[in-house]
Amino acid sequence: xxxxxxxxxxxxxxxxxxxxxxxxxxxxxxxxxxxxxxxxxxxxxxxxxxxxxxxxxxxxxxxxxxxxxxxxxxxxxxxxxxxxxxxxxxxxxxxxxxxxxxxxxxxxxxxxxxxx
Amino acid sequence: xxxxxxxxxxxxxxxxxxxxxxxxxxxxxxxxxxxxxxxxxxxxxxxxxxxxxxxxxxxxxxxxxxxxxxxxxxxxxxxxxxxxxxxxxxxxxxxxxxxxxxxxxxxxxxxxxxxxxxxxxxxxxxxxxxxxxxxxxxxxxxxxxxxxxxxxxxxxxxxxxxxxxxxxxxxxxxxxxxxxxxxxxxxxxxxxxxxxxxxxxxxxxxxxxxxxxxxxxxxxxxxxxxxxxxxxxxxxxxxxxxxxxxxxxxxxxxxxxxxxxxxxxxxxxxxxxxxxxxxxxxxxxxxxxxxxxxxxxxxxxxxxxxxxxxxxxxxxxxxxxxxxxxxxxxxxxxxxxxxxxxxxxxxxxxxxxxxxxxxxxxxxxxxxxxxxxxxxxxxxxxxxxxxxxxxxxxxxxxxxxxxxxxxxxxxxxxxxxxxxxxxxxxxxx
Numbered sequence: 159x160x161x162x163x164x165x166x167x168x169x170x171x172x173x174x175x176x177x178x179x180x181x182x183x184x185x186x187x188x189x190x191x192x193x194x195x196x197x198x199x200x201x202x203x204x205x206x207x208x209x210x211x212x213x214x215x216x217x218x219x220x221x222x223x224x225x226x227x228x229x230x231x232x233x234x235x236x237x238x239x240x241x242x243x244x245x246x247x248x249x250x251x252x253x254x255x256x257x258x259x260x261x262x263x264x265x266x267x268x269x270x271x272x273x274x
Numbered sequence: 275x276x277x278x279x280x281x282x283x284x285x286x287x288x289x290x291x292x293x294x295x296x297x298x299x300x301x302x303x304x305x306x307x308x309x310x311x312x313x314x315x316x317x318x319x320x321x322x323x324x325x326x327x328x329x330x331x332x333x334x335x336x337x338x339x340x341x342x343x344x345x346x347x348x349x350x351x352x353x354x355x356x357x358x359x360x361x362x363x364x365x366x367x368x369x370x371x372x373x374x375x376x377x378x379x380x381x382x383x384x385x386x387x388x389x390x391x392x393x394x395x396x397x398x399x400x401x402x403x404x405x406x407x408x409x410x411x412x413x414x415x416x417x418x419x420x421x422x423x424x425x426x427x428x429x430x431x432x433x434x435x436x437x438x439x440x441x442x443x444x445x446x447x448x449x450x451x452x453x454x455x456x457x458x459x460x461x462x463x464x465x466x467x468x469x470x471x472x473x474x475x476x477x478x479x480x481x482x483x484x485x486x487x488x489x490x491x492x493x494x495x496x497x498x499x500x501x502x503x504x505x506x507x508x509x510x511x512x513x514x515x516x517x518x519x520x521x522x523x524x525x526x527x528x529x530x531x532x533x534x535x536x537x538x539x540x541x542x543x544x545x546x547x548x549x550x551x552x553x554x555x556x557x558x559x560x561x562x563x564x565x566x567x568x569x570x571x572x573x574x575x576x577x578x579x580x581x582x583x584x585x586x587x588x589x590x591x592x593x594x595x596x597x598x599x600x601x602x603x604x605x606x607x608x609x610x611x612x613x614x615x616x617x618x619x620x621x622x623x624x625x626x627x628x629x630x631x632x633x634x635x636x637x638x639x640x641x642x643x644x645x646x647x648x649x650x651x652x653x654x655x656x657x658x659x660x661x662x663x664x665x666x667x668x669x670x671x672x673x674x675x676x677x678x679x680x681x682x683x684x685x686x687x688x689x690x691x692x693x694x695x696x697x698x699x700x701x702x703x
Binding site: 160244245246247249250266267268270273 | 396398444445446447448450452456
């Protein structure tokens with residue numbers, strides 16, 4: 159069964175107000191249960207802000223560790239799902255629900271090597 | 275004797291059909307295209323001596339299928355995959371296409387084409403990719419032809435096609451006719467692609483005339499295909515009617531020096547009466563169904579123009595009412611601009627100008643051109659010239675530029691002329 163990565167595009171900045179956030183969390187619980195019931199759910203997780211990330215690089219055997227995300231974008235992956243779906247239409251259906259629940263854009267991207 | 279040119283024509287006609295069936299059998303656009311190419315290569319060798327088979331399309335499909343099996347047998351790694359694909363296909367259709375041409379049912383082939391057109395116009399592909407894929411897979415146009423038509427270097431177009439096919443394969447974009455709830459949005463995308471192909475040909479913005487006519491011809495063919503495949507979709511019929519009614523005026527739209535001729539000034543004896551008649555029949559069928567949509571309304575507007583033997587006979591009241599309906603459905607400034615042109619014909623240029631001035635369309639050359647014309651008709655020559663200049667600065671089309679230059683010259687030397695002007699341009703979508 160094909161697998162897809164659904165990533166949440168999260169703008170950098172303050173976290174939403176509690177009542178907004180609570181609604182989002184409740185909607186996400188419903189969605190995750192729906193994914194499990196449908197047999198689509200493989201994995202999900204939310205991430206700490208991009209300011210908590212560290213990038214490690216190896217150049218000619220020398221390890222270079224830098225504070226902060228790899229790119230200087232204004233939005234970063236805020237969380238993700240790995241789902242199973244029969245085709246892109248099915249995956250986009252979950253993507254639409256994820257966008258509704260998170261109120262954020264969702265990137266739907268196929269994994270290599272899970273076609274059959 | 276079968277001439278090679280005849281095989282070329284069959285290629286154009288049958289390529290889309292054959293690829294559509296083979297995509298279903300092989301599960302891959304690339305493999306399907308290779309197989310159909312192989313089959314035509316074989317046809318070029320065989321048919322000149324043996325004569326045309328009873329069903330050239332069936333022969334091509336069967337041969338392509340066999341060549342695909344040969345290819346994959348040579349490629350051991352793919353053997354199992356193909357076996358599965360062919361088995362699955364046999365299961366689904368409860369029959370075996372290997373029986374020969376007579377084993378392929380026409381309905382099944384049409385279903386495959388419908389699936390493929392929805393795949394080509396899938397919203398996960400960008401519009402340029404949708405257009406290129408549709409022309410390539412359903413229209414049977416070569417990569418070089420498509421590149422030429424869209425004024426893109428051939429390698430760029432080749433890359434665009436490779437990327438789009440790669441995405442269909444890797445992201446698993448399905449070959450499927452969308453279900454009821456999705457269908458209206460997905461159909462819009464298909465019709466938008468067909469209309470864009472038509473407009474690219476009709477607008478004649480640049481490039482050689484022949485290639486452009488070819489695009490109009492191809493869009494009409496695709497339009498007929500969508501109405502055949504989806505006879506119950508009034509907007510598909512509306513689009514075909516609209517394209518026929520516009521295409522009917524193509525010969526009258528360009529002067530012998532290549533200049534643009536406005537609708538009001540066109541020699542109506544040059545209009546293609548057959549296309550007008552066909553378009554008007556379709557518009558009447560749409561009216562009977564009473565499920566109006568933007569394409570049907572635009573077709574109806576152009577059907578009214580088609581009824582007028584000369585410009586002065588145009589039923590502007592009816593056109594104004596139709597634009598009113600269209601504006602309610604698609605409240606865009608461009609539709610409002612076209613409605614204002616009709617309003618000027620019914621209530622006079624002052625009413626038209628008031629409606630135009632209420633629009634925020636300062637970057638659109640037609641906004642300035644329409645304003646200029648209304649000002650000219652109101653005798654406000656200086657303001658009209660300024661507006662024509664504003665229009666001229668905003669178009670790259672040489673024919674349109676020449677036309678606007680002419681208007682400016684006429685205003686600055688002899689003052690306003692008395693003749694009416696109406697836009698022949700369609701609202702952008």
